[in-house]
Amino acid sequence: MKAISSKSLKKVMHYTKPYQSRFNWVIVWAILLSLFAASRPYLLKHTVDDYMTNHDQQGLLLYIVIMGVVLLLEVLAQFFFTYWANWLGQDIIKDIRDKLFRHITSFKMKYFDNEPVGKLVTRSVSDIESIASIFSQGLFMIVSDMLKMLVILGIMLYMNWKLTLIVLLAMPILIYATNIFQKKMKVAFNEVRNQISNLNTFVQERITGMKIVQLFNREEIEAEKFSVINQKHNKAWLKNILYNSIFFPIADFVSSLTLGAIVWYGGANILEGDATTSFGDLFAYTMLINMLFNPLRQIADKFNVMQMGIIAAERVFEILETDSQIQNKGDIIAQKFNGKITLDNVRFSYIPDEEVLKGINLSIKPGETIAIVGSTGAGKSTIINLLNRFYEIDSGMIAIDDIDIKDYTLESLRQQIAVVLQDVFLFADTILNNITLYNEEVTEEMVIAAAQKIGVHDFIMSLPNGYHYNVKERGVMLSSGQRQLIAFLRAYVSNPSILILDEATSSIDTYSEEMIQNATEVLTKGRTSIVIAHRLATIINADKIIVMDKGQIVESGNHNQLLQIENGFYKNLYEVQFSVATE
Structure with a gap:
């Protein structure tokens, strides 16, 4: 979280105040979602250990119904969480976009003399859309995933501390890789935003001045200049793709190794007659490891989305905090001039x-x-x-x-x-x-x-x-x-x-x-x-x-x-x- 500007995030969060009730409900749905999701593996353990091994069909049916109800509640919680988080994000960017446009229309002409139109268009449209992702795919998703991980770790420790220890030994490797990935991606995303702004500015100017381009036979020259800018944009995105291509296979590899170690160690304990480990534990841990590691690796991806949103917010706030307005301190309302x-x-x-x-x-x-x-x-x-x-x-x-x-x-x-x-x-x-x-x-x-x-x-x-x-x-x-x-x-x-x-x-x-x-x-x-x-x-x-x-x-x-x-x-x-x- 260090790589994310807390100052910029605080500015964005300020816009949630008019929607405090909805914000609170999103947190409630995140908590319920983590509880419902984490309870399913625990119910599966008891289904296997208490009813399947004992051939209790009535109890098995009861637990299957209970797991079905929990699954339905999880789906409902997921729906409300996702919908309300996106709803909140869209209302916030609506407010920011309104404020930004009003702010831009109050600028002195000198500001427009120095700033390219394409840059202002990028800030007003695509950058603000990126801010919405802070809520729809970033902050709340991260909070939800972290809550889910904490609940899952608690359940795992309660179920079998020995198997949980194996999982905990693997987690620092994944956290370290996530931290490096996050820092690299911030630089990459910043470069992407710069190149998008340059691309928008160039295209805006050439389309507006297309008559001049064609009148002076500049089509080929402008196409070559566009290719250079487009290539820089392409390279910025390729760097982004490279980091993703390295991180996610590493995360999958660590997850698979951990699962293998759990099956090997837990299976050996069962064969030796160790009563602290059961078949239900292995079934449950197969689900729990995926539920623990998937959010961890996805948190890195969501951090990236959030990074892009924060970077976009910084660019938007840079304009919002630009003091280039004509001072409007007069209090005389001109009804009609004589004309002197x-x-x-x-x-x-x-x-x-x-x-x-x-x-x-x-x-x-x-x-x-x-x-x-x-x-x-x-x-x-x-x-x-x-x-x-x-x-x-x-x-x-x-x-x-x-x-x-x-x-x-x-x-x-x-x-x-x-x-x-x-x-x-x-x-x-x-x-x-x-x-x-x-x-x-x-x-x-x-x-x-x-x-x-x-x-x-x-x-x-x-x-x-x-x-x-x-x-x-x-x-x-x-x-x-x-x-x-x-x-x-x-x-x-x-x-x-x-x-x-x-x-x-x-x-x-x-x-x-x-x-x-x-x-x-x-x-x-x-x-x-x-x-x-x-x-x-x-x-x-x-x-x-x-x-x-x-x-x-x-x-x-x-x-x-x-x-x-x-x-x-x-x-x-x-x-x-x-x-x-x-x-």
Whole structure:
């Protein structure tokens, strides 16, 4: 038991508290199971010695009936023990999985920037399933087997201490082998879990990016890389199999030798007329040795299952104990914003000492539409991320309606800000559910009315099943422009106080462009809007244009004002990117 982390096991056992009654019953069934199982050989001894040798058919029949009843009780105890142990395990992992998922959804975006998706999927699915095995095949089975062994040893000592002594001489060999096996298997299981995580991560990324793999003819290269990872996974499991292949034959060999010694010694005593040993003893010990040694060798196997469960639990608790949440200490509930936004000397860095924003000062009036332009990496999208509190600023302050955004509750803050991104993410669900996101306050009638207002109703109704059309994973059944229209509608029905369009019009097709321009006008009307875009119409019509370069605001003004600045950033940007579109 030394190889098992008691700290991690204690954390897992903490989750049994809501199910204490069921936990106690599992222990009760384990005790009854050991008593019923151990009593059968003892009854067999008396059947042989008292009734078979004396040719007492009536007594023989009675004891056979008694053994049948005991066997039935043992079966019932086995059923309830197994069912309740598994039931308990499944309820516990349900609770842990719920807690883990809620914890993951509260992480800062920085956490997801650094952690592979495949790893999180492994922790949330297969690792948690391994935790269930602690209860279904590990801990309770070990407790049951140890109880059974103790009861059996007690019965054996009571029946014939000489024969029991032979058994006790063999047990240290098996215990020693079990201890070595257990330690080796912990290392092997740890390696298996690492390789499973690597495998999941690789497959997840390649399937998600399959278009890139095929577009750049990387199929063979990626297949070779997969083969290397798969081979490491294979080797990890082969080491596991090797240890099993060595241990179990050794355990069987020791068990068989012990049984042979019992038959030889006990048989010799009977032939010599020793009254302390009987034929009933030999019959009983044949069963008792198997019942004693089988749990002992299986305990090693169950320890392995438990090891895997504990290792999986350690990985899950590592995420559960990761403190990467945005601090949600605000107590002001944002009912509706007027829309005034202030950034006061805001500094921010994704990587320490590598500032992305270098003292940004910006004021946006209620209802104003501003556009932010600049080269890639200038810090445009970073401002949007900070406004939604996906990341924490290094210094300075961001305020909405003259209140620090940290003073608002996180939920109400984000509820009043709608974001339409360039890369629209849609779930494998209906268009309606992708728009409402299962918000019960938004009805289908409201969605249809909103779609008609921004001009996308006809497009949706042209699809099979209309609003109930399933867009499949990531919305692959729709074009990029169509996905963008769904994102605009999703933002509109949320009725935000502040609207953010982050490159939301840069990847649309000709068919969708007119509808998106119309949708943009409807969405931005009467609400504070921040637009990061290259579309000329959006930029020109903005009340104010903010020009950023290398994490700083270098110019500010409307379209005409900025064009008057000689050799200005915006003027150069306009001439390079927008003059052709104007022509």
